[in-house]
Amino acid sequence: QVSQEEVSRLSKAPIQPPLLIHPDICKFSFIPRGIPPNLMPQTIISMFQDLGLISQYRIRMDTLAKFVLMTRKGYRDPPYHNWSHAFAVVHFCYLLLKNTHATSMIDSLEALALFVSCLCHDIDHRGTTNSYQVASGSVLAALYSSEGSVLERHHFAQTVCILNTEGCNILENLGQPEYRRALDLVQDIILATDLAQHLKKESQLKDMVKNYDATNSQHKLLLLCLLMTSCDLSDQAKSFENSKTIAERIYTEFFSQGDLERQIGRDPMEMMDRKKAIIPDLQISFLTSIALPVYRLFVCLCACVSVYLCVSV
Numbered sequence: 001q002v003s004q005e006e007v008s009r010l011s012k013a014p015i016q017p018p019l020l021i022h023p024d025i026c027k028f029s030f031i032p033r034g035i036p037p038n039l040m041p042q043t044i045i046s047m048f049q050d051l052g053l054i055s056q057y058r059i060r061m062d063t064l065a066k067f068v069l070m071t072r073k074g075y076r077d078p079p080y081h082n083w084s085h086a087f088a089v090v091h092f093c094y095l096l097l098k099n100t101h102a103t104s105m106i107d108s109l110e111a112l113a114l115f116v117s118c119l120c121h122d123i124d125h126r127g128t129t130n131s132y133q134v135a136s137g138s139v140l141a142a143l144y145s146s147e148g149s150v151l152e153r154h155h156f157a158q159t160v161c162i163l164n165t166e167g168c169n170i171l172e173n174l175g176q177p178e179y180r181r182a183l184d185l186v187q188d189i190i191l192a193t194d195l196a197q198h199l200k201k202e203s204q205l206k207d208m209v210k211n212y213d214a215t216n217s218q219h220k221l222l223l224l225c226l227l228m229t230s231c232d233l234s235d236q237a238k239s240f241e242n243s244k245t246i247a248e249r250i251y252t253e254f255f256s257q258g259d260l261e262r263q264i265g266r267d268p269m270e271m272m273d274r275k276k277a278i279i280p281d282l283q284i285s286f287l288t289s290i291a292l293p294v295y296r297l298f299v300c301l302c303a304c305v306s307v308y309l310c311v312s313v
């Protein structure tokens, strides 16, 4: 729970335009960690405002304040999968929605669902992977291993839990069909952050990008998943110093998991083994095989769309 005093302080604070919070906040090169952690909740609220989502979906300010504070509380503090990661992902999503043609390809409900998904996509992450949940027989594995994407189902469940908490439902003023569609979108988008699911989609994503059809709901969903993974990986699209710092946090998590796996008598995979992992090699393969293709797809999509927009104008 969050204190009523904290909620009212945040909901009564005047909403400053993002640029007044930090002059570089609208630059793709901006490192969101440049925002002091105590200003993150109000920065998120000012991004909601700047995207026009508060008025469009008649979101009450005290409800939005409580939702953001509950979401922040929902994150644990592992080296990487923490609140500052969520904030960095939300910030990139804000820039995408403000700057790219994506806005002409998705409607405002999809933009709302994407933005909320970015904020909530790793809630209550423990700093261990899906396979570790199953190997260690965690409660989450007991709950979700039959469907797969164990952690991501939990992140979604936690999001619904917060929305169902008194005074936190920012979607309460949506019509019933819109509410249903928003929640279904948030579920699909958060589930798309399971790397295994993303890799399965590679060929569909390529096809969507090549001949994007806005009337095709499957294409629309694939686009939202691509936008989500672009945001989730966005620390790798910034300065080398930032990418290096973030990669070090990720391997701190991976190596701690490797230590845990050794303790339960399992042999950790190389990437999790602090004795065997060569981070530069691992990163070159991750960036070339996973991160770069995501951004290449995205650039290709924008190119296709801008041609499409010019033609259709």
Ligand SMILES: Cc1nc2ccc(C(=O)NCC(C)C)cc2n2c(-c3cc(OC(C)(C)C)ccc3Cl)nnc12
Pocket (backbone or CB within 6 Å): 129, 192, 193, 194, 195, 198, 229, 232, 233, 236, 246, 247, 250, 271, 286, 290
């Ligand atoms: C810099 C950087 N290195 C990484 C190196 C390896 C892996 C990894 O999970 N290898 C698989 C093994 C463990 C079975 C992830 C890495 N990673 C991610 C990331 C991306 C994710 O999935 C999407 C967003 C869908 C791509 C999901 C989770 C994470 Cl931590 N974000 N930044 C990184």
Ligand SMILES: [Mg+2]
Pocket (backbone or CB within 6 Å): 121, 122, 193, 194
């Ligand atoms: Mg995740």
Ligand SMILES: [Zn+2]
Pocket (backbone or CB within 6 Å): 085, 089, 121, 122, 193, 232
């Ligand atoms: Zn993430």
